[in-house]
Amino acid sequence: MRWIKLHEPVKVPIFKNVMYAIKLVWEADKKLLIGYFVTEISNKVLSMYVQNILFLKVLLSIIDGDADFNTYFKYLLLFFGTYLTVNVISAYAERTRLISAKVVLKEVNNKIFEKATSLDVSCYENPEFYDKYQRATLVLSSSYYDLICWDVAAVVGGVIALICVIATVTVINPLYLLFLLPVTLVFAVEILKSKAVYKRDLEMTTNNRIKAYIQRTMFLKEYSKDMRTSNIFAVLIKRFKAAIDANVVILKNYGVKLFIYSMLSSLLSDFIPIIGTYAFAGYQFIFTKALSISSFSVVLSSINSVRDSTLSIAEAFDEMSQMALFFQNLRDFFDYEPKITDGGKDAEEFQSLEFKNVTFKYPDTIKVILKDVSFKINKGETIAIVGVNGAGKSTLVKLLLRFYDPDEGEILYNGINVKEYNVNSLRNAFATVFQDYKNFAVSVNENIMCHECNDDEKKLAEEALKRSGVWEKISSLPKGADTVLTREFEIDGAGLSGGENQKVSAARLFARDFQIAILDEPSSALDPIAEYKMYENLIDVTKDKTVVYISHRLSSAVLSDRIIVLGNGTILESGSHQELMAQNGEYSKMFTLQASSYKGESEVAENV
């Protein structure tokens, strides 16, 4: 049985989820289910009933009845014809369902993408939801949607085959069912056994995660240097050994239980039917003489068929109930209602932005990140937000862009609460460069323009790349700005360094006609000269625009119209550089500290 990674035992409505899965697949492409039903039913009935039992029964009764060779030959032809026809149909159905599986993959993925783009960013930052979401996607990435269809069809096919076999045996002598029917109890034992295995695997989950983690640290490049220059290897191996030992203990603990289940299963599926049938047949041969050789052979063959079909039903059923768990995650994902709801208004040209008594903490956490924050930004202003690590700077941006909504207070865009705007149109008013910038595996041009580009747009992108100082590098790539930014699946793609990537990301801003720019540590990966040039260019493009700049480097704050100093979730100070320096408060303390090393020596420089 396939091993499926699970985190915690959850009770879910199995039947409901299976129906949900079937409906989802059916709506995506009907051929997958139809294909599975055709192949599973025809295969099961053919191999377990027709080939194994009916065929033997017919031939033997002809031989027993001393019929002539001609009749025998005609029956053979009939069987072969049937076999051929059914197999051709089934092969066609197989081909159809295999293609359809990929169609379903595509369709459901599109559904997921659509939902994913409407998800709140908070979902991604909430480990519990995110974990669930990741598991929901396993439905596709691990082909569970395909397996569950197979399971359903296999159960149906197995049941039909089982009925045919049992009917045949009943006709021969119903007493044989006494030995055959216990085989169906294997179903229950197998379910119990797989429950025990599931529980055992669950106990081993943490250890297996440790094993996987250690394995990762062993082969990933990012750990390679630490691994060689320190003794962390010993620490990790120690953990690895401990995880293995713990697993061995768990496996040992389950040994007796599983042995009993396995023996019980063998008792029901092998001992009772085989020994029982032989013994009863022997009794009939010796004493009642009421059994023909052909019937004897058929009953013996039917043991295999009953066992195989029962086991396959049990396995499919068990797998189905495990799949149901993953579909529960998918259901939850599709059912999720974004908390950030759309207002109807389109965002008009930017005039002002105001935070009014905004208080915020992340969902399910205790620490208040922003407490009663109020400030206003007017058109054309340059604002620097500074503060120590964890002061709430990035959170402020997230609220502004409506990745989260404040718990108390309100944020006003042009005097109207941001909640009343259409989310996309509001976000469109902002151009952003994030600290954790990301580029996509599409061409450089498309990374900047965010859609396929015509020649005019390519010119625009080129201009932007020049401004962000990375054009020289980009134009040296094999396909220039049409080069795709990955080597993962594009042979003539290219990988860029951290600094270059950041510059490409920043070029997005230069290419856009924006009203207000949010720059969250845009120069963190750059060397001093590149940082300087980038900053110059930013000042240049944002000359008449509104800019909110977040940085550790206070040097960048000096030129801004206003500096907002955040500390412990509140605004400690605000004002221009001169005002704040004169105030001699937190900002002046930080600035002096940072400047001290430069200042003392720059006099030397000036004196040269």
Next chain:
Amino acid sequence: MFKKKQKEKTLHSMPSNIFFFIKLLFSVSPWLVLGEFMWGLLMILPNNLIKVIGVKYIIDVVTEGTDLERIFYAVIVIGLVLVLSTVFSWLFREFYWNMEREKLYYGLNKKLYDKARSLDLESYDNPEFYNNFILTIESSSGNIQNLLGLVRMYVGHIISLVTVSSVLLTIDPWCLVIILVVICVFLPISKRVGSLMMERRIDNAKYHRRADYFQRVFYLQDYAKEVRMNNISPLLIDRYNDAADDVINNQKRYWDKISALNCTQKVGVQGLGFMFILPLYLGYCVLIKGDLSAGDFVATFNGAHAVAMSFQFLTIWALARFSEQAKMIDKYREFLNADFKIKNGGEKAPKTEPKEIVIKNLSFTYPNNDKPTLEDINLTIKPYEKIALVGYNGAGKTTLTNLLLRLYDATEGEILIDGENIKNATADSHRDRFAAVFQDFQIFSCTLGENVALDVNPDEERVWDALKHSGFNKELKNGIDTELLREFDDEGVMFSGGEAQKTAIARAFYKDCPYVILDEPSANLDPVAEYNLNQAMIEAADKKTVVFISHRLSTTVNADRIYVMENGRIIESGSHSELMELNGTYAYMFNLQAEKYKTE
């Protein structure tokens, strides 16, 4: 990279690889391997024998009509065989196999990990080797299971084939001939299916890789903000759909052929062979010639299936699987035999107080690069000095520290510590003289103490001392035993960027060694933390030699000597005031950064 039908060359032949691995498994756990052989035998043979010999015997007795009580003896024998084989199989499986396999996994992976750790860092830059390497490690546990399972089945089927065939031979040799001829005629089709499946998998992987990427963009947290702020999702969805269509078309292309072949093979062997030709011959024997008993008829009939299954398994199925396994094992062997470029010197490097480090005419070119990353570097670091390396991105600063640590060996020139070439020492003992904090430092999913010590059994007092120096001041409930990261401990503590960096820096303070290397130690720190770190570093440098790389020139002011690098060369060197006086690149960079602070 994805050339079609690319024939992969393996270093060793398939039997050699399989044998190598079985020997390896045997050396780690001999009883498990022997047990597998036994198990395979017990799983397949008894059932097949009962179906053929048992049935025939009983039918023959009935047909003869004398000494009918022999049937009961037969039933008792059948019962005994069944009970014994089943009990033994399950005992082995549930009380030995499960546990032993886990231990085997440890034994094999330990070998791999030991090797992985001693690999040259250069290996990571070689994509081909690196991919093989990942494949080897990732597939190792699967390999054990698959190969053991295969061997088990193989042994079982060979014995079953031989036994059942010889029984059939005694009944009527022609039956066996018919069975084997039918199978052999259709064998090429199965082979073709096997190779088509292989090609399909490779092609499929190629198209899937593209589709998977675009799928990931929507799944991963990293892209969530970017996707929402830029209206890029229609473009990404378009690209995904293109890739998904490629996958569908690829599927069509292959399955049209494979399904047709599969169907032909199945109808040929099962339909034409076993449902038509064989019964026709048997019917002829029984009905016309009259020299075959009903018992023989049933036995042959059942035996034909058993023989066909075993034969097909051994020829097509197992061969395909074995050759797949052999390819993996080949990679595994290649990996275990991989040679090092970084050769250990004969001596153990002494761990003394700091000595003079001399770098002489050092040049270095990364493998597969034409342009040297470092050219003709000369510098001398005196004991207890504080050295700063500054310069543009890509100037070669980090590479220089890599060479110092002997993570790579120089293409030309040499590095001497206390007059001794570092190549003369063993790599481990050389590296042990250094504490290094890298730009891309990693936090491990271990306890805080282990993360600082990077070793087993951290010394609590020294850990706290190191953390204090690096400015770490987070309150933790479990102290240095606090588990970090949530990889497998849901209670694990997640650090912010600054806290993580302080933890990493604490490693340099903890390690008892003469030399410290810090690569961009303050990138994630706020101004206050950065200032404190600078102070702590000056303090630490009293007892150690420190080499650090920085973009923040404020941190270089107090360095004893600053080396400015550009394009792999040292273009300026001297103390801060000397370089300011020189008024070159350093002064230009410094003034750029300092400018804003001068405004008051």
